[in-house]
Amino acid sequence: xxAARSHNLALAHAVLIYRDALxxxxxxxxVFVYLYNAVAGIGPQDIDLTDPSGNVIDQVFILxxxxxxxxxxFLLRVPLQLFLLAILPFVFxxxxxxxxxxxxxxxxxxxxxxxxxxxxxxxxxxxxLSLQSREAILSLLFRAFFVINLFNVASLAISSSxxxxxxxxxxxxxxxxxLAFACAxxxxxxGIVDRTVxxxxxxxVFAFVTSSxx
Amino acid sequence: MILTTSKTAIGFTVISLLMLLCTRIVVSRNxxxxxxxxxxxxxxxxxxxxxxxxxxxxxxxxxxxxxxxFTGRDEVWRYALYKxxxxxxxxxxxxxxxQVGGEVKTSLKxxxxxxxxxxxxxxxxxxxxxxxxxxxxxxxxFLIHIFVRLLKYSSTQxxxxxxxxxxxxxxxxxxxxxxxxxxxxxFQGGEQMWILLIFVCACVARLLYNDLVVRRAGVEFGRxxxxxxxxAALSPD
Numbered sequence: 001x002x003a004a005r006s007h008n009l010a011l012a013h014a015v016l017i018y019r020d021a022l023x024x025x026x027x028x029x030x031v032f033v034y035l036y037n038a039v040a041g042i043g044p045q046d047i048d049l050t051d052p053s054g055n056v057i058d059q060v061f062i063l064x065x066x067x068x069x070x071x072x073x074f075l076l077r078v079p080l081q082l083f084l085l086a087i088l089p090f091v092f093x094x095x096x097x098x099x100x101x102x103x104x105x106x107x108x109x110x111x112x113x114x115x116x117x118x119x120x121x122x123x124x125x126x127x128x129l130s131l132q133s134r135e136a137i138l139s140l141l142f143r144a145f146f147v148i149n150l151f152n153v154a155s156l157a158i159s160s161s162x163x164x165x166x167x168x169x170x171x172x173x174x175x176x177x178x179l180a181f182a183c184a185x186x187x188x189x190x191g192i193v194d195r196t197v198x199x200x201x202x203x204x205v206f207a208f209v210t211s212s213x214x
Numbered sequence: 215m216i217l218t219t220s221k222t223a224i225g226f227t228v229i230s231l232l233m234l235l236c237t238r239i240v241v242s243r244n245x246x247x248x249x250x251x252x253x254x255x256x257x258x259x260x261x262x263x264x265x266x267x268x269x270x271x272x273x274x275x276x277x278x279x280x281x282x283x284f285t286g287r288d289e290v291w292r293y294a295l296y297k298x299x300x301x302x303x304x305x306x307x308x309x310x311x312x313q314v315g316g317e318v319k320t321s322l323k324x325x326x327x328x329x330x331x332x333x334x335x336x337x338x339x340x341x342x343x344x345x346x347x348x349x350x351x352x353x354x355x356f357l358i359h360i361f362v363r364l365l366k367y368s369s370t371q372x373x374x375x376x377x378x379x380x381x382x383x384x385x386x387x388x389x390x391x392x393x394x395x396x397x398x399x400x401f402q403g404g405e406q407m408w409i410l411l412i413f414v415c416a417c418v419a420r421l422l423y424n425d426l427v428v429r430r431a432g433v434e435f436g437r438x439x440x441x442x443x444x445x446a447a448l449s450p451d
Contacts, residue, residue: 026413030406049332050318058404079423086419089359090412093352093401096345097308104307106314113309116403121412128416132424134372134379137417141382167217175397176406178223181215183410185227186385193377214217 015075019130020140022068026127027144030180031151034170043160044172052109059116066119069126078129086125094118138190138197142204145184146191149207152177152214167214181211222396226389233388234381241369284396286328287335293325294334298343305346308401333402337394341401353400360387360415367418371425379421383414 025032036057037043073083097114104110131137152169155161166174188211191197191204198204215223239251297306312318312332319330334340342350364383372380390411394400399407 026409029404029409049330050313050316052313052315082420082423085423086416089356089363089415093345093349093356096349096352097401100304100307100310100345100349103301103304104310106307106310109314110307110309113403117308117401120403120409124409124412125416128413129420131417131420134417134421137379137414138382166219169218174218175220175222178215178218178220179226179393179397179407181218182223182227182230182389183386183407185215186382190377190382212215214215 015072018068019072019076019127022065022072023127023131023140024144026065026124027141028147030148030170034151034155037172044163047172052106054112054116062116062119062123065127066123069123069130072130073126076130078126082129083126086129087122090121090125094121135196138187138194141187142191142197145187145211146203146207148180149184149188149211152180153210156214169214177214181214184211222393225396226392229392230385230389233392234384237365237384237388238368238376238381241365242373284335287396289325289327289329290331290335291339293322293327294336294339294343296325298339298346301346303346303348305342305344305349308344311340311344333398335397337390337398337400337402340398357391360411363415363418363422367422371421379414379417383418386411386414 094114094117097110097117101107101110101114128137131140148170155169156167161167161169163174167177168174169177169180171177171180185208187197188204188208192201192208195201215227236251236255240255294311297311300306311334322330334343338350338353341353345352364380364387368380368384372378375381386407390399390407393407397407399405399411402408
């Protein structure tokens with residue numbers, strides 16, 4: 001009886017680790033992209049803004065996250081009613097998006113991009129529904145932003161992170177970097193105020209100061 | 215954020231914080247929220263309208279942003295609107311405007327756009343150009359739906375909390391609305407702003423559902439308790 005209970009507890013713990021790993025994989029995408037670009041030697045000048053072909057690595061990543069988020073929802077028994085409730089705001093415009101394949105100037109591109117959007121939204125919604133409390137949500141966001149911020153701090157030492165028009169950090173443009181800091185700042189403030197969100201107040205203060213300055 | 219010198223990000227932060235403050239005051243159930251805040255918002259809106267009408271629009275934009283063309287974005291906006299004008303009701307089709315091949319270069323050059331863009335740098339124009347009037351209306355339906363959900367969550371579960379998930383989701387919501395004036399993120403795959411908006415809104419849906427389940431369980435428990443008490447009162451012992 002006791003062995004069965006400890007086995008169940010270990011299983012539940014493993015599912016939660018699996019859930020966190022999946023959510024971090026999505027939230028830390030900018031870091032993965034940065035590391036991939038650094039290894040492959042890709043810079044802003046190498047990106048062709050007219051190229052319609054998709055990125056295979058990106059497609060594999062999205063499909064992997066989708067398959068895993070469906071599995072996670074199954075393991076955590078996310079109610080179908082809840083999923084429908086959460087996805088409802090997206091449904092009408094998504095349906096119109098898919099319908100636009102019919103009159104699109106580039107139907108194959110519309111089909112590919114609408115499918116990608118559908119898969120991405122479903123995956124993120126399923127991952128978000130696996131979280132049960134506001135503390136868990138905020139602390140996950142805090143840790144993800146904290147890691148991204150650390151990479152941005154480290155990128156200060158690299159000259160390529162400075163573009164002629166401003167600091168881009170681990171991103172390809174300064175506006176994307178600015179946006180990342182803007183989204184992270186309130187979470188760092190919550191981390192300073194609320195000890196359930198950040199284990200270390202000092203770390204939260206450090207993250208707030210550096211992201212404001214960068 | 216200072217080193218990036220990104221006006222979009224600075225505008226995002228300042229305006230979103232102000233809008234967050236206004237929203238929280240308006241939804242709070244006291245005299246400030248019910249009377250003073252709406253009156254102040256109405257006054258601010260009137261002042262803004264009068265200022266814009268009495269001055270030249272480009273003059274106002276230059277005074278606020280230092281550049282009325284938003285760093286040449288007006289050319290891209292014109293191009294996207296021109297493309298949409300061919301089929302204003304339905305648009306050109308989702309994902310069929312940018313990054314569609316080498317011909318977009320010629321098309322942009324013909325429209326006198328001096329740079330190659332992979333988005334309209336305005337989320338609303340992007341949705342209108344790709345999905346037409348119908349898509350544009352559906353975008354607003356989506357935004358209103360999300361806003362109502364956030365209001366419900368904020369007023370039922372975090373009405374007394376300043377630094378919580380409700381404030382953050384409102385901040386991201388208003389941020390997305392502001393951000394999409396100079397950049398595009400609505401229904402753009404892989405955009406971090408968009409991913410974050412979906413994520414926090416779905417999280418709010420989860421917490422609202424949890425609350426609903428608890429309330430339903432409470433109602434069910436109350437019903438069972440009442441029926442048990444009734445039975446106990448009727449029993450001869």
